[in-house]
Amino acid sequence: MDFSVSPTLTAHMEAASQLVQEQLIPLEPLLLSHDYPSLMEEMELVRHKVRELGLWAPHLPESVGGMGLSLLAFAQMAERIGYSPLGHLAFGCQAPDAGNAELLLHVGSETQQARYLEPLARGEIRSCFAMTERHLAGSNPVLMNSEAEFDGSHWHLNAHKWFTTAAEGAEFAIVMAKTEPEAARHQQASMLLVPMDTPGVSRLRNISVMGAEGYGPFSHAEMVFDDVKLPADAVLGRPGQGFALAQARLGPGRIHHCMRWLGLAQRAIDEMTRYLQQRAITADKVLGQQPLAQAMLSESVASLQAARWFVLHTAWQVDNGDFGQAKAAISMIKFHTANMLQQVVDNAVQMHGGLGITDDTILAFIFREERAARIYDGPDEVHKLSAAKQLLKVAQ
Amino acid sequence: MDFSVSPTLTAHMEAASQLVQEQLIPLEPLLLSHDYPSLMEEMELVRHKVRELGLWAPHLPESVGGMGLSLLAFAQMAERIGYSPLGHLAFGCQAPDAGNAELLLHVGSETQQARYLEPLARGEIRSCFAMTERHLAGSNPVLMNSEAEFDGSHWHLNAHKWFTTAAEGAEFAIVMAKTEPEAARHQQASMLLVPMDTPGVSRLRNISVMGAEGYGPFSHAEMVFDDVKLPADAVLGRPGQGFALAQARLGPGRIHHCMRWLGLAQRAIDEMTRYLQQRAITADKVLGQQPLAQAMLSESVASLQAARWFVLHTAWQVDNGDFGQAKAAISMIKFHTANMLQQVVDNAVQMHGGLGITDDTILAFIFREERAARIYDGPDEVHKLSAAKQLLKVAQ
Amino acid sequence: MDFSVSPTLTAHMEAASQLVQEQLIPLEPLLLSHDYPSLMEEMELVRHKVRELGLWAPHLPESVGGMGLSLLAFAQMAERIGYSPLGHLAFGCQAPDAGNAELLLHVGSETQQARYLEPLARGEIRSCFAMTERHLAGSNPVLMNSEAEFDGSHWHLNAHKWFTTAAEGAEFAIVMAKTEPEAARHQQASMLLVPMDTPGVSRLRNISVMGAEGYGPFSHAEMVFDDVKLPADAVLGRPGQGFALAQARLGPGRIHHCMRWLGLAQRAIDEMTRYLQQRAITADKVLGQQPLAQAMLSESVASLQAARWFVLHTAWQVDNGDFGQAKAAISMIKFHTANMLQQVVDNAVQMHGGLGITDDTILAFIFREERAARIYDGPDEVHKLSAAKQLLKVAQ
């Protein structure tokens, strides 16, 4: 067992941190003030620099222009990148594009890869993933109203989805729909590749989430697919493979989120630390000398460190086995890290007092934005039950 | 000991609840979509109905047009009113006007009462309270940069404040400033009545809080008072009485908040209950049959009920004694109820899954808006220390 | 609504507190050092004084020699009595005798009352209640291996029970057994009155609980009833009424426990307060000036106060309605108060440092003894589910 980091990876991590500090953190006020057009323009310049530094797409293999890192190495990069909410977009590894690219890489046909994967991996286009049904419980993915019928030459897709992240401005969607209604429950759905400009595709709205409708990659849409006509080769993988692929996509996706949350938690702790060191509470004392503040800091750092090593070990476990073996661990880091993040950010907000709830720091944004961490990709409760069933070997 | 509610109060509470359900809850989407002009227009109509029903200003004595309730009776009304975030504004008991009116009532001169209190109590004008210093720790109110000097005929006020709630559109401000720099530490400040149109008063911005700058009564301003010239009788109470009055104002203010939070927590529980009863998770099961959801509901209701009776008893204690005797209890209900609210709302959000973080329900609004509950009017930490010092009779 | 306490009740409460302070607390070291013979001897003297003061059996009607209090008044007495773990035994209201007496009072025949209730109410004999099955989950009381068959003239009882509290030295047991195996699930069991000297009754052991086997009223036995022959009138109430009676017995029993826990929590807080005031941590500072200690004290007091008023209100609700209406509330105070107690005692132990885990104070005893509070009479989890089903009106 050896916890040291290789010199190459260390250099990558430091380069990433420097770029986040110098290029991205200064752009965060544009995000907080909802000035998306200026933000997107600036972000393009940063993405350019990321590519120049050879740090683009750390999660993807070199064959499609990525860094070709192990999951464990990516985890350590992701902490540095995720230190700013703008990080993953800047480094070309943002959800849902990261997961979509991995899907296309593993099961996309050559044509599909040429058309969708290559520009996506290069960051020239964006994509979205339409799985959650508007009127059904996301925690039970077998419940599905969306359907696609094959008429012998084309698919006809009818679906009503929501929480389709980053749909606004996306070039294509991957849509889950029932295509084999007669098959066994977990083999009824397929994934369909749908260009967003296909007739019948409409974005009803960007859902207002925590007070804001967001924009482009920072938005979640409600989508209607109304008798959308698609070519025969629109299916990703095989028909009926939808659930299996969704699971395959979500495993790494959950680890990716955990890695990113470590970065956000570290950010909150650094903000808290700086504030405690500087904020005067009397003529000769700073807040950091107040024992209650000290205890909250120590608890925050301890719980981040504990979550961190659990996440890194799980990434290593996946690198040295497969997602199946690590299934219980992935469920556990998902809820454990999300709860750690919520608590750490809550502490950081509290330590900042009134300032903490304003948008003069990044903390209030993380607080409200990442409340969703305990919900998306499976709520805490689902992961707790799922992990326990693995651990106990009892029926699901 | 008798926990029954008088028929009169019961009738008031039911009338208030009916109005909240029928008139206010339908207006909440205007708040959530930031359509303030429409909202304010509709609110005027509701306020008119409140007056017709004799439910206006439940916290004020009949002499100035209020309901003349005891604090304990007001507490029970406030739960019903606070069920909607729009309630207190509709019933004429919103912060900071409620506290300002109480101050004016107790120490305002006849002239001050005629000019400020009477239209304020009738809801014809709004006011604000400028205490928190822009650059100093609010938890230590002795730290104060704001100053007012008396030149023999006028006061000259210089101050930089923030978190001046509802400053936008207010007719006047009550401003804390140091006027007696040579006096003992707690006798240096005074409260000054400042019409908002006085030259030198400027509102720099509405502070963006949890992603939004708000509007009018739903905003918090950063204010500059630059050499503002005020008449000799601008002082509220006596010069040097500022801290004493601020304490006197904050005691009831904290109880008022607790009462309102009970209403918000009940709202969250009712939303959660309805959702658990209706949300299908399989073909024949609703979410409310899931044990983890059941446990979260029971824990939420239990902690609300416990906090509720503690708050009501404290109100009774004040009615039958004074704020001084109830000082430790007020500190304890402040942090205890605020934490209960945060946990209950967090549970309600979690139970709603993705829907819970959208603005399609009121929950995400309460979640982000009332994160401040553990901070304003004294953060948890300050109240925990303060209560303990009372309980232990050790030096502050 | 009126939270004041009548002068009569106040006088009773003060008399009870004085007796606990002066007579019982000095006996606690005998309990802690397991010197039961000396303890029981001293306790007899105290019980005599309790009777002289007219404070005997506050939970029972005057007709059988009790104080004839409402449940709400008893609750307030019980806090004072429960301040010492020896209190309830001293005042003649200890479990399981209190519940057994109530059962006999409500459904006992005249003969049964004369033989069992009268000496029990006077404290001349003790009893036990044998419900929990040795090998079956107590959380599902329908599971029952114990049986009694009626041969036309006598009952023949075969049962293996455990956690039969206070069996050692008891004069009689009330035993749950299946008597109507053909009836509907909840109508199969009956309660049987069994003199402990009946042939076939044997106490296998006092179960070692948290390191000690206890003694007499401070013990929990494993019992075997091996073909015990009982007269026809051994049934309490009607055959098949066992579950209904057990529920009727447990409702008040749970409230009684909650009331007692309030007393224990107050005790822990008083011990903590005194220690914080006296323990020097430097030459000129006591522990009570340490902010982390202050915060733990305030949190403890706040959570006790909140639980307290919730319990008292529930008692009032029962006085003014029935146990059925208050069913959800009783489940909620059961788990809420038990958890409050555990947390408060844990805080008190922690504040005492090394001393807190020794038997030089009462805290370690409460800590280990009342860990069971979250388990007996229904574990937290069962009450959370049960309360939620009431609140949601969904199927059990």
Add this chain to the structure above:
Amino acid sequence: MDFSVSPTLTAHMEAASQLVQEQLIPLEPLLLSHDYPSLMEEMELVRHKVRELGLWAPHLPESVGGMGLSLLAFAQMAERIGYSPLGHLAFGCQAPDAGNAELLLHVGSETQQARYLEPLARGEIRSCFAMTERHLAGSNPVLMNSEAEFDGSHWHLNAHKWFTTAAEGAEFAIVMAKTEPEAARHQQASMLLVPMDTPGVSRLRNISVMGAEGYGPFSHAEMVFDDVKLPADAVLGRPGQGFALAQARLGPGRIHHCMRWLGLAQRAIDEMTRYLQQRAITADKVLGQQPLAQAMLSESVASLQAARWFVLHTAWQVDNGDFGQAKAAISMIKFHTANMLQQVVDNAVQMHGGLGITDDTILAFIFREERAARIYDGPDEVHKLSAAKQLLKVAQ
């Protein structure tokens, strides 16, 4: 970074686990029933087997008969050994002997090593460590009443200590006492080697802790050293070096405790897992199918895993640097792991229902015995403040 375990260490760990399962767990009932003489006799046989297997003293270098492991390797062994409360005694690495041996190893003179270290390392004798003052706060080690004066040829020691673990049956004590009253505050104390049969040494009592006085290595004594005459070379290290040595001793000691707690937490989880798999709650369901039980299991495993990797990383940090650099991390794992253990064991007790509080399983023992984990070697609060001061670089 590589989380794999070497084949050699894996083999050691498996051998240790097998011995714990087969030899030690069967002896635990002797511990629980306080049958210490039988226990000690059986333990000798097990210790013999441990030596035969080459697993003796994993924390000590080979030069004194230990396994010569790195701290990281010992950590992994210690988890397996600590799986039973009897483990550390069986493998020759129990507190306080482990820490005493390390002290003697690092600063003992040749004579001291020959007389004390060698038989101690071989497990032929036991020792104790008398630091905590009977009447002073252990959290402030500068407070010290114990004194030793040098008369030119001998030391005369006067001290009143308590929580002297394992004093009963120990061959010698290491005693902290003030020897240089004129020196700077942290240079006043020395450590003295005191054979327990020296005139003036008396053990007043084994302190009753959580209901039991224990025995030998399972006891904590109150000790009086009344004018104890010691030779000039009784000082360990240099006079005045006492605090420095105590710190040096406590750093590894805290890590050793954390490692051991990981083993105990794993034990609690394994007991819980087995019970959930086997305990029937209805005719066709086991407890492990109950969602609330599942959630508690998942939360327990997740928090153990997180703490585990944090502890292992800290051990690695010490192996690759020194205790000074890892000071904040050691404080954080101390409170974080102790709290994890308490929560996990609490969950395991709760899941076992009534059985959980009996001594029919090991859980109630761990529950009450390790409540002290959050107190000994520095209470949570002290470590939170201490870590924060390191993290913030503010004055202590």
